[in-house]
Amino acid sequence: MSENTNFIHAIIEKDLENQTYGGRVSTRFPPEPNGYLHIGHAKSICLNFGTAQKYNGQCNLRFDDTNPIKEDTEYVDSIEADVRWLGFKWDNLFFASDYFERMYDCAVLLIKKGKAYVCDLTADEIRAHRGTLTEAGRKSPYQDRSVAENLDLFERMRKGEFADGEKVLRAKIDMASPNINMRDPVLYRISHTDHHNTGDQWCIYPMYDYAHPIEDAIEKITHSICTLEFEDHRPLYDWVLTELDWEQPPQQIEFARLNITNTVMSKRYLKALVDEGTVDGWDDPRMPTIAGLRRRGYTPEAIRDFCERIGVAKSNSTVEIGLLEHCIREDLQDKVESRMVVLDPIKVVITNYPKDKTEYVEIENSKDETKGHRMVAFSGELYVEREDFMEVPTKGYFRLFPGNEVRFKGAYFIRCEEVINDEQGNILELRCTYDPETKSGTGFEGRKVKGTIHWVDAKTAVKISARAYSYLMIEDEKGENVMNPDSIKTYAAYAEPSIAESKAEDRFQFFRHGYFIADAVLTTKDSKVFNRIVDLKSSWKK
């Protein structure tokens, strides 16, 4: 699959060479089901599944559902669908919550070893005892409880004898550690909350730092790949597995999470956009979610290619959104057909074309000859793109302007003879003439024109409401991402009739507008000039 290698592959190859895990490679993608997956997760998905594939290993999809307050089955369903859509198959699907009993047993073991204790301090008190970045913490007054008492208390915690926040189970490590994560971290908290998977079976839930290494170990994961912010947690990850005497413990490896210009990746922020109704939902085409990108017309291939190109390293970086756009253009380039759509129309009347006549001209569906041709209606009344005409051309402009002749794609040379304006000077229509000699395909060589433009026949065109999407976020003067007030634009557009026959997943290329898919659509050729995505959904579907 991938040609590129990264530092994680290097670690794995060394482990393979040393037979660290008996030649096994096993990874996992462990999302918490508290939101939809976004492009940042795609990087992790491609890394984990891709790495497993590369070394003939295994990769599990595991829901890290240890905090019932934030989790929901809606999210697990969407996550499964998105991973599958991206083109990956998990070897096993697990829920961290399925290991709760086993985790409980491990906690009991730690207590028996004198490595964990029940603490009655309140959250605030624990914080106060933890010390600061530069000062050591103080030990909890409950740190020296007997094993028997801890065992009893922990069991009663599980039985529901205490209220939320009344007690926690803590690891007994080192309150003076320069690494704050090692200052007797909380292992279990009490939360009388129903869990999406275990219902009301539990009222104590394990913390990430305690649960994750056990989850990995149970699944015999060899390389537990996560993001940079967990680097400081690694000593705790290792501590848990060491105290539990796990053989061939997995190793945690961290990489830099993905940042993209003009894009906010924070799940908290994205959820707020959805909850406040700022966007239509998690799958709004402007969202950086997998579901949003899918509606916007992105293909799994393009997203995977993007993840391959950005690489994997440990330095914080921000990839330009242009690279993602390049990937979708390149992918669609040779697998999609072209259609003519005029987003912002100007009427063109061809004065010397026979009244009431309609002829059909042949236009190729793609540069790829195997995709065939179609017949498109052409008559004396047409629409062309407003930006394909300039009443007063700038230097170098070679599309339509008074006195200039251009080719109408697949049809004739057309010359603009006259501009009809209203009192305000707005262009109402263009009076043009055509030259019958110049019909496409006849081999006319008499003269050349510099420009070719697309058009749509006025009588047969279907009227569509096209939605054009721009970036959801833009940078302000300080370089901070802020909401783009013009992230969406609607056009009363015209399209050739064949568009109306396309299906929800069909994608097309619009001349000079980029690409679109039926249910959403498209990205543009040049994001600086034609930065739009067209959503045809609302219009032609009904």
Add this chain to the structure above:
RNA sequence: UGGGGCGUCGCCAAGCGGUAAGGCACCGGAUUUUGAUUCCGGCAUUCCCAGGUUCGAUCCCUGGCGCCCCAGCCA
């Protein structure tokens, strides 16, 4: 001046002591029935800075500087 990371072209990113890959962007030029695509060509004497070791350093050492992360009973 607690600890953990990171600093190679505008943006990503290889490189791991032997004399700076690749991609995106950008700039030329050729083809072109859409100023697109395709196609050729250009684009870091230099790797955060300063010393040192070495025949030789982006890679090793020392000292600076800059940026990111950590004080949730979130993940």
